[in-house]
Amino acid sequence: MRFNLLSCKKYVISQKDNLAKHTISKKKHLGEVLRRVVNSAASFTHKSPNTKPSQKLQDLVKSSSVVIGSNASATSAFRNDPKFNKIVYQAAPEKNLTLINDKRAISNGNLAPLVGQGIISSNVRNSDMPISINYVCLDKNTQKVMLDTKSTDFGMNFFRGDDAQSAELIPGLPFGNYYNQQKFDNNLHVLTVNNGERGTIGCQINLAKIEEGYPLLINGGKLSGCTMVYAVKGNSLFIYHAGKSGNDASDWKTGSDGVRSIIDAHSALTSLKNDPLDSRADNQGLVNYLESHFDFYSLTYCGHGEAVEGGENVFDYNQDRATTDDNVRVGNAMALIVKHNGIIKIQTMSDDMTIDKKNVETQSVAHRIGQCVVENG
Structure with a gap:
């Protein structure tokens, strides 16, 4: 069963599960x-x-x-209720060594251990972050830009690694148990950037403000219809997440309206004027825009069979790939920033995953990892 709704916030398995x-x-x-x-x-x-x-x-x-x-x-x-609860916090002894090695690799800037491991989340909601950002929200409810703020405004959340857990499809049914069992340290900073309501939420991070010894893991939650962009220009990392809520039945389309929203959000943050290249409001137009405006970019989007030509980090998580019909399918887009000896390393990951509803085991169907190095960050 395939879940490619025009939202990355909620999934509905059946009427019974929806009530649950x-x-x-x-x-x-x-x-x-x-x-x-x-x-x-x-x-x-x-x-x-x-x-x-x-x-x-x-x-x-x-x-x-x-x-x-x-x-x-x-x-x-x-x-x-043991009939429904699939959460497992205690890892099998043979898995503990793998979790320890994974944690070490992640702290060194390697996202590979997180491929196919579900969706990270947290019940902790922090109103402030240890790093300041420029924030933008352009959607049907809000048009806002905040500069040099440490506040987690609408659509964003910050938490530390030791507060991480697996996101859940419904209460007790996690997208895998990896993050329930992985014991990250509190020096791992995690930032979640959700989608707007028929629009885009995004931010700009000054890479010079990244502290050594404090990796920053960025994610967009569970993707099912949304578009996620990570892009680097000079010493700045830009993150944009476009989409709409799961119960929104409007004609607003992420592959067109969302593309325009991302470009408008970037213009609002940087005061750039939209040029003629931006007039093509589809996924190919977005790729063209990213190619011409950034030094590095990663695009994770939900395609609908259209051909899109672009760089190696353009990833469609809705391609026709062999999966088990009974499995839930979800997209994931992450970025990891680490600083070592003054050099900033950024890795991005786009992942197309399946989750077995019976045992909640997760598996990557396809993924893409990109990397960018910024000196003198």
């Missing part, structure tokens, strides 16, 4: 209360045939209430 998300609004919860009321009323009238069902139903409705925070308790209950 337990992200319950007040209206939905009230509907559940009313259903319980009807069942209770039927049971009550069976025991007391002389009582009018309509009266008892009215009494039960009057005594019912909406439970605030019920989604949290439902999520907890779902995770505690």
Whole structure:
């Protein structure tokens, strides 16, 4: 089963799994209360045939209430149910050495150990980062640029390595258990840049501000329809993530509207004027733009069969590749920045993964790793 929705935020396996998300609004919860009321009323009238069902139903409705925070308790209950909970924090003894070696490689700027390992996430939400950035959000709700800020505004999150965990499809069903078992140190800084709401969220990082001994791992969460760009110009790294939410049924298309949004976001951050080359608002046009405006770039996008010519780091995570029908498929785009002896190394990774819903094992179907070195960073 293939999940290429025009969003990288949510996946729906089936109606049953969708209900199992337990992200319950007040209206939905009230509907559940009313259903319980009807069942209770039927049971009550069976025991007391002389009582009018309509009266008892009215009494039960009057005594019912909406439970605030019920989604949290439902999520907890779902995770505690062994039938649904696939989270495993303890790695097998033979895997521990691999995890240790992986951690060492990542701290040295190597992303290869993370190929096919699921999606990184965290329950920790930090309002500030140890490094300042230039931030941009251009979508249907917000048009904002903030310069030299350490705040994690809408669509961004910062956490440290020891707070990392695996992202979940639904509560208790992770995209693999690698990040639940890997014990990163807190000197690993992790920045998540999510997509906008029919638009782009992005940032610019001054590479000279990267500290030695503090690797920075950047990711866009789970991709299913979104476009993710990492691009270097001089001493700056630019990150752009375009898309829309999973329940957005509008005609807004990431492969065209999102392309324009990325270019507009870059213009807003850098005060560059759009030139005639930018008028082609499709994935090929985006590749052309990246080729002409940056020293290095990595593009991870969800294609729809169109031919796109570009550099070696142009990656379509929606190509027709052999997979098991019952597996969930998801894209991943990461960048890792490390500094050693004043030299900045940036690795990027684009990954097309499958997740087995039965045992939540992850596997890379195809991937691409790129690298850029910036001296005197």
